[in-house]
Amino acid sequence: MIDYRNHIYSNPKIMLGKPIVKGTRITVELLLRKVADGYTFEEILKMYPHLKLDDILASIAYAAAIMESEEVIEA
Numbered sequence: 001m002i003d004y005r006n007h008i009y010s011n012p013k014i015m016l017g018k019p020i021v022k023g024t025r026i027t028v029e030l031l032l033r034k035v036a037d038g039y040t041f042e043e044i045l046k047m048y049p050h051l052k053l054d055d056i057l058a059s060i061a062y063a064a065a066i067m068e069s070e071e072v073i074e075a
Contacts, residue, residue, distance in 0.1 A: 004065065007058030019062060021055045024048075031059040 009022045019028040026048060034044050041056050 002054055002057045002061050004058040004062040007055050008062045021051060021059065024050065026051065026055075028059040028062055031056055032063055035060070 007022055008019050008028060010017055010019045014020060015025055015027055020026060021028070021031070031044065034047075035041075035056070039047075041053060044056060045051055045053065
């Protein structure tokens, strides 16, 4: 399993603190939306040639980790 911490970074001065791929201004949110919109990893890598497959996988792993730690409060 990929360690997202090697790829994902957050800084309040960059993209309002949203998690981004290190060394870019590409947010995890953007990559997740591209995947959700049906783009293949190959298509995303063509759109953003400076990204690597591991960056996309790390974004998904990051989102999974966030969901894993989410606390559900019953109404």
